[in-house]
Amino acid sequence: MAATIKDVARLAGVSQSSVCRALAAPDQVRPATRERVHQAAAQLGYRPNRVARSLSTGRTGNIGLVLPDIANPFFPGVVKAVQRRAREFDLAVLLADTDEDPAAELELISTMTKQVDGFLLCSPRASDEDLRSVSGDTPVVFVNRRVGRLPSVNFDSADGIRQAITHLAALGHRRVAYVAGPRSSWVNRERLRSIRSVATAMDLEVVEAGNVTPTLEGGIAVADQILAASVTAVIAFNDMIGLGLLSGFNARGVNVPADISVVGFDNIPTAGLVNPPLTSVDMPKEQCGRSGVELLVQLLNDREGRAGSRRLLPTQLIVRGSTGPAART
C-alpha cells in the first residue's frame, strides 16, 4: 500500500497539518520540522494523492484537451506543445478526440468537466451557444475559434489568405477555386469570408466547392469537380484536402503546377514531402499550444477574473512546387 500523509506524520512525529504545510508552504514551518518531514516523506517514498487533494481543493491539476481528429497531422504538433507546457505547470492532459462530431464533443466535455480545471478546445465543432454555456461552467480557452470575446488563441488566417491570393495573383491566376472544409468549422467560415473579400479587392474570381471532410479522402473526392470548374488554381481549406487534390489530379494525369496550382493551410510535415511539394500557409503550432496553456493557466489563477485575453498568431505562406505561373489561355 502506498504511504499516506498519516504515515509520514507518524514517522516524522508531527501532525498531518504540519506535513501538509511542510510540503505545500515550506516557509510556514520551522526548518527543523520541515527537515524531519522531508526525510520521512523521502524514506516512505510518499507521493501525495492527487485525487484526494482534488476533492478537498476543488482543483484537479488536469486540463482537458479536446480536438476533432488527432489523425489530422495539424493536431499532433499542437498536442505536443500543450503537453510540454502543461507539464511545466504540473498539469496533466486529458485528451478527447471527437471524430468531428459536435454531439460527441459536447458529451465528452460534459463527462470530463468534473475531472479537469479547464478546457483547451481546439477547433471545436459545436455551436457558439453550446460553447458559451460550457465556458460559463468551466474555464475555457478556445483554439482556432473565436466565440464572442472569450479567451482564445487564433491564427491570422485572413493574413494567410491575403498572402496566398497575392501570390497566386502575381503568378497570373485570375480564377481560383476554394475547397471548403466542414460547415461546422469556424475557421472554414472565416477563411471563406476572407477569401471572398480579398479576392474581390484584387479582382479575382472565386469558385466555391466542397464542404468536404478535412481529410485526404475529402480532397480526392472533390478533385474532379475542381477540374471541371476551369480554374487555374485552387486553395484548399487545409493541407489534408490539398494533398488529396494533388493525389486526385495526379490520378487524372493533370500536371501540378503546369495545369493547376494548389495551396493548402497548416503546413503539416507531409506538405513538404510530396511531389510536387505543397505550397501552404504555415501556422505556428508550437506557439499555439504553448499560448493556449498559458492563457488557460492565467484564467485558472485569476479565479473569476476579468474577461480573458486573446492571442492572434502570425501565419506565413510557404511557397513550394505546387504553385506556379498560370497557363496562358
Add this chain to the structure above:
Amino acid sequence: MAATIKDVARLAGVSQSSVCRALAAPDQVRPATRERVHQAAAQLGYRPNRVARSLSTGRTGNIGLVLPDIANPFFPGVVKAVQRRAREFDLAVLLADTDEDPAAELELISTMTKQVDGFLLCSPRASDEDLRSVSGDTPVVFVNRRVGRLPSVNFDSADGIRQAITHLAALGHRRVAYVAGPRSSWVNRERLRSIRSVATAMDLEVVEAGNVTPTLEGGIAVADQILAASVTAVIAFNDMIGLGLLSGFNARGVNVPADISVVGFDNIPTAGLVNPPLTSVDMPKEQCGRSGVELLVQLLNDREGRAGSRRLLPTQLIVRGSTGPAART
C-alpha cells in the same frame, strides 16, 4: 454550483445511499424509488463527481497512455483507437508524450500513477527493469514491447521482415542495408535480430547503419551513408526514416527504385502519398489500440488476476513504387 448526490437525495425524498444504488445497481432498489431518483437526477442535471468517486472506490476511471512522440504519424492511429475503445468502457485517457526520453517517461508515469487505474505504454523507452517495477505497482499493458511475460500487444515484426526480405530477394537484391532506430527501442532491437536471422537464412548480406532518431531528419541524415554502402536496397526501422531516405536520395539525384529500393515499417498515411510511394510493412493500428484497451480492462477486472494474456497482431507488406528490381551489376 453543480448538483451533488445530496441534492438529488433531498429532491427525491430518499437517502444518499438510495440515490447511489439507484444509479449504480438499479436492480437493488424498488422500481418506484428508482424512478423518483432518476427523475430528480435528470431535473437537476446531476453528474456524479468522478473525483469523489475515485477517492472512495480507489478507481479513477482514467487510463494513462504514454508514448514517445505523438508527432510520429504512427501513433495518432493508435491513440484514436484507444480513445474510442476507452470511451466505450467509460474511461478517460490521460496522454503523456515523453519526447523519446526514458527518464521523462518514468517521471511521467510516476506522477500519473495515482490518477489512473492502469497504463498503456506504447513503445516505451525505459529499461525492462524499470518497466517491470512500474508493472508491479499498477496494471500495465505494453504496446510494441515485450517485457517478460507481462501483458502486451505486439505486431508480428518478424513476419513483416520475412515478407519484406522475401520481396527484396525476389527482386534480385543480394545486399541490403538496415537503418536502425533508437537504441532504446525494443522493437528496433527485435527487427534487427529478425533481419539478421532472415537474411542469413536467405543468403542475403546485411549492412547495418544508423541508430538514428525515428524521424524524417534521422532518415535524411543517414542517406549519404547508405549510398556509400553500395547496397541495392534499404530497410528502414520505420516509415519516417524511410521517407527521410527518399528525400535524401532525391536530393542527391539518386533514383528510387531504379538505383535503390526502400522499405519502411508502419504504413503511415504519408507513405502512400509521396513519389515514389513508399513500400511499407503495415501494422494494424486500430486493432492495436482496441486490443490494448481491452487487455487493460480485463486486467483491471481480474484484480490481482492471473498473469495477463498477450496479443500478436499480423503485419502485411504493402508493395508500392519505392521497391523494384535490383540494378544489374
Add this chain to the structure above:
DNA sequence: TTGAAAGCGCTACCAC
C-alpha cells in the same frame, strides 16, 4: 428495500 454513518487522503480553518 432503505437509511445512517464511517471512511477514502488531503486541505484549510481555527485554536492553542
Add this chain to the structure above:
DNA sequence: GTGGTAGCGCTTTCAA
C-alpha cells in the same frame, strides 16, 4: 508554528 478537526462527494458496510 503547530495540532485538532471538519469537510470535499461519493461508496459501502451495517442495521433497521
